[in-house]
Amino acid sequence: MSSVLPPYYLVTPEPIEKHSFLASLTRVLASGGIRLVQFRATQLSIADYADLASEVLRCCRAVEAMCVLNTDPALALRLGSDGVHLNSHRLQAQAQPLMGFRWVSASCHGLADLQQATRIKADFVLLSPVLATASHPDSVPLGWAQFNALVQRATCPVYALGGLQKADLTVAQQAGAVGIAAIRGLWLG
Known part of the structure; x- marks a missing residue:
């Protein structure tokens, strides 16, 4: 499946205001290169998440970008x-493969997470943090050598996540990643 996964995977930042968030998403998608989006909004109520997710899905479909939702399946x-x-919490709680989705992705931070992703037959994973990141300043980065060692144990495509920019794509692919995932590095750059 990795041949159909794009090299850049945008993880949205927390939405502050709906209209400016959607305008920024539209701008990022129009700039080209982003064809896979994860809508992540941990601070919204379920109703507000569902409302904004419907808008995000429309924005993505307008440019033929795929969108996965970081929410209850x-x-x-x-x-x-x-x-x-x-x-991470949903991954560890998931007892069996999920049905009805084109893609199931998961957040992984080590070998145990990768093994759980294998058990539930995830289609791809995000392995993080590769480098130091502003969103998780207390997390110890894996570095490229440890990232590569973990990718060798994965049974599905892996995106590198954590402190990455578009310019890091080549080094990520050399370390075994299908591509990079980022919040700031793809939203702002």
Whole structure:
């Protein structure tokens, strides 16, 4: 499946204001290069998340970008997303493969997470943090050598995440990644 995964995977920042968030998303998608988006909004109520997720899905579909929702799988399925992203807690709680999605992705931070992603047959994972990142300043970065060692143990495509920019794509691919995932590095740059 990795041959159909694009090299850049945008993880949205927390939305502050709906209209400016959607305007920024539209701008990022129009600039080209982003064809896979994870809508992440941990501070919204379920109702507000569902409302904004519907708008995000429309923005992505307008440019033929795939969108996975970082939410409860039942809600992602109900909203008709291209997939669901399992954060660390949802990944560990998931007992069996999820059905009904084109893509199931998961956040992984080490070998145990990668093994759980294999058990539930995730389609791809985000392995982080590779480098120091502003969003998780207390996390110890893996570095490229440890990232590569973990990728060798993965059974599905892996995106590198954590402190990365578009310019890091080549080094990430040399370390075994299918591409890079980023919040700031792809939203702002």
